[in-house]
Amino acid sequence: xxxxxxxxxxxxxxxxxxxxxxxxxxxxxxxxxxxxxxxxxxxxxxxxxxxxxxxxxxxxxxxxxxxxxxxxxxxxxxxxxxxxxxxxxxxxxxxxxxxxxxxxxxxxxxxxxxxxxxxxxxxxxxxxxxxxxxxxxxxxxxxxxxxxxxxxxxxxx
Numbered sequence: 001x002x003x004x005x006x007x008x009x010x011x012x013x014x015x016x017x018x019x020x021x022x023x024x025x026x027x028x029x030x031x032x033x034x035x036x037x038x039x040x041x042x043x044x045x046x047x048x049x050x051x052x053x054x055x056x057x058x059x060x061x062x063x064x065x066x067x068x069x070x071x072x073x074x075x076x077x078x079x080x081x082x083x084x085x086x087x088x089x090x091x092x093x094x095x096x097x098x099x100x101x102x103x104x105x106x107x108x109x110x111x112x113x114x115x116x117x118x119x120x121x122x123x124x125x126x127x128x129x130x131x132x133x134x135x136x137x138x139x140x141x142x143x144x145x146x147x148x149x150x151x152x153x154x155x156x157x
Contacts, residue, residue, distance in 0.1 A: 032071045032156050033097035037118050039067045040128040043136040060114045060130040064099060067116060073155055079112035086155035094120050094152050100127055100141070103150040112150070 040063065049057025053066065061079040068075050075082045083101040094100075094117055102113040115129030118138055125141040141149075 029156060033095075035071055036067045036097050036116065036156070037128070039070045040116050040118065040136075041138065043130075044128070044138060045135060046130070047135040048130050048132050058130050058136065063128070063130045063136060064114045064116060068155060071156070075155070079114040082114060083112065083151060083153060086153040087157075089152040089154050091152075094125070095154075096120055097154070097156050099153045099155065100145075101150045101153065102145065102148045104148055113148075117152075 043055065043058060043063055043066075046055050047057050048059060050059050051062070052058040053062040058066070061077060061082055064079070064082060065075050065077060075085055079101060082099065086099070089098055096117050096119060098117045098120075100115050100117055102115075104113060113129065115127035117125065117127050119126040126138055127141055127145075128136065128138045130136050
């Protein structure tokens with residue numbers, strides 16, 4: 001066997017091995033994202049309760065905490081503290097499974113709110129969150145929410 005053939009064979013074999021590994025990593029990541037989103041959707045209809053962590057009542061950060069716990073990612077308990085975890089993402093780079101954080105101001109008070117992106121296409125971004133009025137819902141990231149987005153974070157690498 002000549003050395004050129006052997007070198008070519010080794011390079012092609014290594015490349016195929018790497019592609020296989022990347023593909024397996026992408027499948028694992030996709031499964032985690034699907035699992036987190038499915039968990040968030042299981043809470044739809046759960047009433048809102050400040051500090052709640054269960055199907056009998058849950059708040060926004062409790063929902064995010066519980067969803068990511070299903071894939072062995074432990075986040076802080078509050079939305080403000082959760083917003084410091086993971087890598088920052090821009091509007092152009094968000095994907096399902098990312099967390100969106102909002103900062104609202106009303107009558108001199110500020111508060112943080114969290115939701116999880118369930119669908120992300122150019123003009124169609126949806127998220128699941130625990131609304132104080134409606135409990136856990138999945139809704140469109142409309143102008144009201146868009147105007148109050150503080151940041152996006154990715155915790156599933």
